[in-house]
Amino acid sequence: MAERLEGALPAGVELQAREGEPTALIDAWDGADAVWVVDAVSSEAEAGTVHRLDASERSLPETLFRASTHHVGLADAIELARALGRLPARTIVYGIEGASFDVGEELSPAVGEAVERVARAVREEVVECTRGR
């Protein structure tokens, strides 16, 4: 995803590829007015299904973002940030339904296509958000 968006975002917008330690996201969001978070999800929906959720006002559904090998998942990190007053005013989360989570697997065609779609959507939203600034 980060590769798709490299160089494609307006000035003043920071692109970060994170490795999945969710509490570190809270620091990464400090000072941001708006953030878009893209993550893989596994909710038994069809591979390549895209979920778009606005976490600015509401919690993420646990069924989508509970799974984590780090005890604290993305949904928890967002709620911790909210409780600490550190959640950006606008927090949009995209979840892309994965096909296989096995080690070393390439993206399946359906997921690859979804990545392209989400990259375009994020870029459009970011451009729209930063217009006139």
Add this chain to the structure above:
Amino acid sequence: MASRTRTIRTDYLARVEGEGAMRVRIAGGRVQDVQLNIYEPPRFFEAFLRGRAFTEAPDITARICGICPVAYQMSSVQAMEQICGVEVGGQLRALRRLLYCGEWIESHALHVFMLHAPDFLGYESAIELARDNPGLVAKALELKKAGNQVMTVVGGREVHPINVRVGGWYRAPRRRELAPLVEKLERAREIALEAVGIVAGFDFPDYEQDYELVALDEPGEYPIDRGRIVSSRGLDIAVSDYDEHFVEEHVPWSNALHSRIVGRGSYLCGPLARFALAADRLSPLALEAAREAGLEPGERNPFRSIVVRSVELVYAADEALRLIAGYEEPDAPSVELEPRAGVGYGCTEAPRGILYHRYELDDDGTILSAKIVPPTSQNQRSIEEDLRGVVERSLDLPDDRLALLCEQAIRNYDPCISCATHFLTLEVERT
């Protein structure tokens, strides 16, 4: 009460790593049966390693766990280096211990504040705790971040480090790269000291068990990255003799294997064991913090493991600072080695206890077989025995409070279910 069956079950156990369930059956006012059901599917990593190159083991096994990848890397490289006949010492080893301190800080900070403290403070989660006490949670995050930063600088990434290799490192950090960690670790040490004082003041259930405690033993060092395997009942063996003294058994109610000591039975590894067997090798500051918290090496109350973990946080920060102060850039980031046929053994102290690896290689370094015994497998029998003991002392509690107490007893172990299968739901059945 004695005339009916009482069943207490928890179908999804929160704030533990992975997925599992627990079932307790009480009949006639006595605990009849305790089962920890681990239903996360087995992960077949041992089979997946067969046919792979010996150099791949640290990166493949690191993927077993997002909380203790360094433990997997360190146990695997130790085994491979034994087969190759090399020992990684000096600054290359010091860097390994430093990386391990980063992992202990990350893992213990998460468990003490986010997962275990809510039990004692009456919160359902760290998020509720953060709403009422944002200052405490912010400090916890700052502490954890110091661990992340050690992992990033030394290991190349905060999760699943990429810089570890059989024989040493791909790249040794420069002294100036470690220097910025000092201020962060000093702050982490302050927060950890504060944490010891806070958790020592919690109310602890009155419960003790006469565990056989098992930890690594290395002269002059608090056990982290190497040593013989010793116990509170006289066991003192080389890691290569592990399979003669410990066995794993399948139990029908769990996907994880249960370990026991041959001829005796359950045992306990992790913070309580390390502290009991090696408290005298803590840094003076950590030892003083333990004394002030009222901890004695004879501590056998598993609920007080949160205090020991906090003391180990002080130690890990202190030890990391010592290692950085003494660091000299090595001439080469790794030692030369050639694979050869043989069997090798590795054992290191993951945050939650000893992690054993055994590998057999053919002469070109292809892995013929692999055996991995994570600490949660080793502690499972003790967890079940604790549950039995805790429930027997608390039969008068209503089911919901009993279930919560059982969950808390399980969290004493910071169990890593993904590693052990390999974990939780709670079911108590009363007759």
